[in-house]
Amino acid sequence: xxxxxxxxxxxxxxxxxxxxxxxxxxxxxxxxxxxxxxxxxxxxxxxxxxxxxxxxxxxxxxxxxxxxxxxxxxxxxxxxxxxxxxxxxxxxxxxxxxxxxxxxxxxxxxxxxxxxxxxxxxxxxxxxxxxxxxxxxxxxxxxxxxx
Numbered sequence: 463x464x465x466x467x468x469x470x471x472x473x474x475x476x477x478x479x480x481x482x483x484x485x486x487x488x489x490x491x492x493x494x495x496x497x498x499x500x501x502x503x504x505x506x507x508x509x510x511x512x513x514x515x516x517x518x519x520x521x522x523x524x525x526x527x528x529x530x531x532x533x534x535x536x537x538x539x540x541x542x543x544x545x546x547x548x549x550x551x552x553x554x555x556x557x558x559x560x561x562x563x564x565x566x567x568x569x570x571x572x573x574x575x576x577x578x579x580x581x582x583x584x585x586x587x588x589x590x591x592x593x594x595x596x597x598x599x600x601x602x603x604x605x606x607x608x609x
Contacts, residue, residue, distance in 0.1 A: 479607030492604035537587030
């Protein structure tokens, strides 16, 4: 697993890769999946769903469920769907200012709910590294920066 994680880290930092150089809409479908899963894992592990939604990674949060489903991470997708449910219609706003305002006004109940989801996420109900690595290998032709 360590080699796969090192590979994914190297891919995320590859100077040819477009992940963080172009707007999300200009990424290929496979690149969008990579970014969605990568940012989710990094942000939730660092500061929970609260941080994920507050930071720029939350701009693409509404797409994250489908990205996780696409790599086969059905349990993680269910957790993100639950986390998204704290927003109206289960869709975190794409606009960061609007989303941040909503995050700042979460009730204690909403914060506790997200904290509980954090704990479930930390148990890794899916092998995200393995699933993302396999996805990248299967879709390498769609990911700029891969040889």
